[in-house]
Amino acid sequence: MDRQKLGAELKRIFPPERVLTSELERRMYSYDSSFMARFHSFVPDAVVLPQSTQEVSALLKLASQHRIPVIPRGAGSGETCGCLAVRGGIVVDLSAWDTIEEVDVANMQVFARPGVVHYKLNEHLAGFGLFFPPDPGSTRMCTVGGMVANNSSGLRAVKYGTTEQYVLGLEAVLPDGQVIQTGGANDCRALKNVSGLNLTKLFVGSEGVLGIITRIRLRVWPRPQARGMAMAVFSELELAPAAVLDVYQSGILPSGIEILDTSAIQAINMYKPEINLPSAEAILIFEVDGNPAGVAWEGQQIAEIVGRHAVSVEWATDPARMADLWRGRSVVAVAAARLRPDGSRIFAGEDISVPLSRVAETLRRIKELSRKHDVAVVNYGHIGDGNIHTAPVINLDSSAEVQRANALVDDIHRLAIAMGGSTTGEHGVGAVRNQYAVDEHGEAALVMKQLKETLDPLNIMNPGKLFPPEGGKDRA
Amino acid sequence: MPEDLEGLKEQYLRCVRCGQCRSVCPVFEAVKNETATPRGKVFLAHLLATGEIKANTQVQAQLSRCLLCRSCSKECPSAIPVHQIVSAARAELVCRAPSPVKRMVFRHIWTRPRRLALAAGLTRQIQILGLDRLGLSLGLLPPGFALPGRLPRRAARATIPAITPAAGKTRLRVGYFLGCSTNFLFPGVAESTVAVLSRLGCEVVIPPELKCCGLPQLASGEADAAVNLASANSEVFRRLNVEAVVSDCASCTAALKESPEFAGIKVIELSELLLELLKEYNPGLQQITKPVTYHDPCHLSKAQGITAAPRELLRLICRDFREMDGASDCCGSGGTFALYHYQTSMAILDKKIAAIKKSEAEIVATSCPTCIMQIRHGLTGHGCEIDVVHTVELLERALGRET
Ligand SMILES: Cc1cc2nc3c(=O)[nH]c(=O)nc-3n(C[C@H](O)[C@H](O)[C@H](O)COP(=O)(O)OP(=O)(O)OC[C@H]3O[C@@H](n4cnc5c(N)ncnc54)[C@H](O)[C@@H]3O)c2cc1C
Ligand code: SF4
Numbered sequence: 001m002d003r004q005k006l007g008a009e010l011k012r013i014f015p016p017e018r019v020l021t022s023e024l025e026r027r028m029y030s031y032d033s034s035f036m037a038r039f040h041s042f043v044p045d046a047v048v049l050p051q052s053t054q055e056v057s058a059l060l061k062l063a064s065q066h067r068i069p070v071i072p073r074g075a076g077s078g079e080t081c082g083c084l085a086v087r088g089g090i091v092v093d094l095s096a097w098d099t100i101e102e103v104d105v106a107n108m109q110v111f112a113r114p115g116v117v118h119y120k121l122n123e124h125l126a127g128f129g130l131f132f133p134p135d136p137g138s139t140r141m142c143t144v145g146g147m148v149a150n151n152s153s154g155l156r157a158v159k160y161g162t163t164e165q166y167v168l169g170l171e172a173v174l175p176d177g178q179v180i181q182t183g184g185a186n187d188c189r190a191l192k193n194v195s196g197l198n199l200t201k202l203f204v205g206s207e208g209v210l211g212i213i214t215r216i217r218l219r220v221w222p223r224p225q226a227r228g229m230a231m232a233v234f235s236e237l238e239l240a241p242a243a244v245l246d247v248y249q250s251g252i253l254p255s256g257i258e259i260l261d262t263s264a265i266q267a268i269n270m271y272k273p274e275i276n277l278p279s280a281e282a283i284l285i286f287e288v289d290g291n292p293a294g295v296a297w298e299g300q301q302i303a304e305i306v307g308r309h310a311v312s313v314e315w316a317t318d319p320a321r322m323a324d325l326w327r328g329r330s331v332v333a334v335a336a337a338r339l340r341p342d343g344s345r346i347f348a349g350e351d352i353s354v355p356l357s358r359v360a361e362t363l364r365r366i367k368e369l370s371r372k373h374d375v376a377v378v379n380y381g382h383i384g385d386g387n388i389h390t391a392p393v394i395n396l397d398s399s400a401e402v403q404r405a406n407a408l409v410d411d412i413h414r415l416a417i418a419m420g421g422s423t424t425g426e427h428g429v430g431a432v433r434n435q436y437a438v439d440e441h442g443e444a445a446l447v448m449k450q451l452k453e454t455l456d457p458l459n460i461m462n463p464g465k466l467f468p469p470e471g472g473k474d475r476a
Numbered sequence: 477m478p479e480d481l482e483g484l485k486e487q488y489l490r491c492v493r494c495g496q497c498r499s500v501c502p503v504f505e506a507v508k509n510e511t512a513t514p515r516g517k518v519f520l521a522h523l524l525a526t527g528e529i530k531a532n533t534q535v536q537a538q539l540s541r542c543l544l545c546r547s548c549s550k551e552c553p554s555a556i557p558v559h560q561i562v563s564a565a566r567a568e569l570v571c572r573a574p575s576p577v578k579r580m581v582f583r584h585i586w587t588r589p590r591r592l593a594l595a596a597g598l599t600r601q602i603q604i605l606g607l608d609r610l611g612l613s614l615g616l617l618p619p620g621f622a623l624p625g626r627l628p629r630r631a632a633r634a635t636i637p638a639i640t641p642a643a644g645k646t647r648l649r650v651g652y653f654l655g656c657s658t659n660f661l662f663p664g665v666a667e668s669t670v671a672v673l674s675r676l677g678c679e680v681v682i683p684p685e686l687k688c689c690g691l692p693q694l695a696s697g698e699a700d701a702a703v704n705l706a707s708a709n710s711e712v713f714r715r716l717n718v719e720a721v722v723s724d725c726a727s728c729t730a731a732l733k734e735s736p737e738f739a740g741i742k743v744i745e746l747s748e749l750l751l752e753l754l755k756e757y758n759p760g761l762q763q764i765t766k767p768v769t770y771h772d773p774c775h776l777s778k779a780q781g782i783t784a785a786p787r788e789l790l791r792l793i794c795r796d797f798r799e800m801d802g803a804s805d806c807c808g809s810g811g812t813f814a815l816y817h818y819q820t821s822m823a824i825l826d827k828k829i830a831a832i833k834k835s836e837a838e839i840v841a842t843s844c845p846t847c848i849m850q851i852r853h854g855l856t857g858h859g860c861e862i863d864v865v866h867t868v869e870l871l872e873r874a875l876g877r878e879t
């Protein structure tokens with residue numbers, strides 16, 4: 001169908017102001033936060049902004065009829081081109097559909113439309129003394145729909161896990177326009193439910209390739225009353241994971257454990273000298289939360305246990321001091337670019353996940369790779385669950401550097417698999433890691449593909465993502 | 477000269493398109509799609525710079541959807557100066573595809589005080605004849621044209637003397653930068669500024685040859701005109717030998733502080749100066765009893781980082797000062813923004829009005845004439861009888877009549 005006709009058809013489903021067809025408007029949907037999107041122009045044929053399940057269903061019927069790709073999009077904060085029209089088609093921007101429909105306090109759950117922004121959900125829940133624990137760094141922008149589709153998580157995944165643990169049920173529109181409720185139809189509000197195949201979990205992390213999520217039933221938790229933080233400085237990188245293991249062995253489960261390596265410490269000190277981190281091979285930041293007495297006891301224990309490995313440990317419960325300690329960790333993603341004056345931090349190879357026992361080894365290997373490819377990197381991450389964020393810093397104007405960065409990133413992904421880990425712990429696959437699907441999953445990758453073909457025989461839902469590309473390595 | 481698009485290349489390249497700026501942009505909050513995000517504007521500027529898109533009215537329309545409120549620049553973890561990039565992109569557009577009408581207004585009328593006064597006089601005549609209402613109802617004029625309301629009969633410059641001596645002992649000789657909005661729309665605010673400064677020991681000088689501060693030109697892509705204005709104005713102040721320059725307009729103050737031409741001239745924000753003066757000499761303050769709340773103008777809170785001084789001042793003179801929710805959220809005025817994007821501007825304003833109502837204040841104080849205009853318009857539209865005043869007007873009341 002030509003674009004003009006498509007626009008006209010879409011305007012029969014949506015009011016005209018919620019259909020974007022001009023070249024310029026479409027172009028503004030050609031990016032997310034990924035490195036790859038900087039070098040491609042994935043411009044969709046149209047953009048629609050739904051406000052009801054009926055609209056989404058009618059859209060998918062139209063798309064099926066004409067075999068037009070449909071690409072769901074939240075805030076576009078993803079790092080994988082997941083929400084981009086790599087094969088053309090209609091982008092469905094769900095971020096404006098952002099109503100929190102109900103907080104069911106008695107049943108500890110909340111019902112939301114997909115566009116609700118994560119921090120706004122938690123602001124709203126705070127009024128009820130509740131919270132939705134996963135805490136991605138993108139809290140200020142990412143949508144809960146995007147979080148479910150990517151199974152997102154954050155610093156506190158150590159204790160609170162990932163989004164999947166909280167999704168009780170979904171309303172989803174399948175590629176043919178059929179609307180289903182997972183986790184129990186008939187307004188099910190059960191917290192435990194093991195009846196039937198778990199379609200909810202199938203949709204969590206499906207990155208928009210199975211259908212569009214239009215309503216989300218989330219479990220919520222009581223807010224912890226107290227928090228405390230410890231910062232430990234290490235003279236040798238290997239001592240840091242050992243300290244983490246000792247803490248776990250002592251029966252303590254911190255809410256977050258973060259690591260900064262030498263490069264990260266250096267970058268932070270260059271960016272904000274006033275933070276003034278001690279130069280060291282590694283710094284660990286522990287966070288514990290819970291009731292005030294428990295937090296105090298756990299803090300003391302951590303200080304004592306970690307103190308056996310560390311050069312120094314500092315324990316803090318004063319909010320101002322905690323904010324100071326946390327600032328170092330929170331500015332690192334941005335600070336990375338300071339490693340060189342003409343440098344930009346890129347999001348590529350940024351999210352591998354390895355076994356806890358091999359974190360130190362992986363960090364050393366990444367440093368070697370960085371030297372081999374002559375690309376500066378900053379390393380930090382959620383050491384508590386083995387999730388390492390590597391930030392390559394390059395001059396985007398130099399095509400030689402871009403090429404070297406791509407080679408480095410490929411090596412980092414392969415390193416993760418070799419270590420018995422995964423190419424991505426949080427950000428997902430999209431169109432930037434799908435070439436590793438078979439290496440990572442073996443035969444299971446083919447079963448995934450069969451499932452996809454069953455639900456989406458016409459391959460209109462977010463094509464070019466998640467599954468290995470046909471005929472080899474063509475990206476997208 | 478403000479940085480041009482080429483000069484800002486390193487900045488826009490550093491944008492990682494994370495989208496965090498979506499969380500603070502008032503225009504995005506009202507429009508609710510990606511085309512209105514700060515990130516999108518940086519992206520467009522980038523395309524414009526590389527020549528991937530041509531300068532045309534569509535690009536111009538997209539880039540015009542920015543209040544230059546700087547909320548995004550402040551929020552951005554990578555410290556991308558989005559507002560500068562938008563201004564530079566606008567300049568690029570003006571250069572490649574100038575709009576004759578806007579050129580005429582911003583370059584040839586607004587830069588010359590006499591012509592501007594004539595235009596204001598003409599506007600008033602049109603209003604008296606009711607032609608503006610006719611034009612509005614026939615859709616010949618954009619709805620934003622109604623915003624300023626009926627212009628006062630005489631502009632401030634026509635009534636206030638060029639030099640007002642200090643009421644008592646002279647502590648300071650200040651140059652008062654009487655900006656266009658205050659001059660034409662709120663001569664009463666100008667009178668209060670002069671009266672208060674004088675009461676607190678300032679000799680107040682208003683040089684008659686002052687021109688516009690240059691902000692409207694900068695915002696509409698006429699960067700070189702802005703530079704010319706700044707250098708003419710700075711010359712004037714240098715010749716006058718004043719110890720400091722103040723303005724009751726947050727936007728003018730920000731523009732003066734930021735223009736390199738003003739290097740070496742001490743520009744002080746009005747509420748900070750007033751607090752300082754009051755600390756040295758307090759002639760006694762009567763308390764305002766009605767509940768008062770404060771709206772932070774973007775050009776004060778975000779451009780100059782000043783939020784404490786106006787509050788401290790208000791707490792000195794108000795028995796019941798109370799914060800509204802989102803006091804530093806933009807009111808949607810953004811200079812001429814409302815003229816082009818009335819609906820969006822009003823959607824942004826609605827949130828502000830709701831916050832004011834919720835505060836149950838009876839007086840809203842702020843420090844920028846365009847914010848006063850916008851908030852008054854909103855309150856009237858919502859049928860609220862809440863006063864909107866400049867902080868300096870409240871201080872004048874608190875100082876009471878001169879004896
Ligand atoms: C600075 C920064 C920090 C980040 N930190 C973290 C972090 O700590 N942890 C983490 O997990 N991620 C993080 N991310 C990645 C990203 O923010 C998350 O993956 C987020 O959940 C994406 O949400 P979004 O609304 O932006 O989705 P988008 O980027 O718009 O889309 C992501 C994917 O979800 C699909 N999708 C979106 N909505 C729907 C829907 N309603 N139905 C079906 N499919 C849908 C899209 O098709 C796409 O495949 C970070 C990103 C940035 C830029
Ligand atoms: S301007 Fe800043 S906040 Fe916005 S997308 Fe770019 S880097 Fe992120």
Ligand code: SF4
Nearest residue numbers: 501542543545546548
């Ligand atoms: S300056 Fe204000 S209006 Fe303009 S893009 Fe930034 S936040 Fe939006």
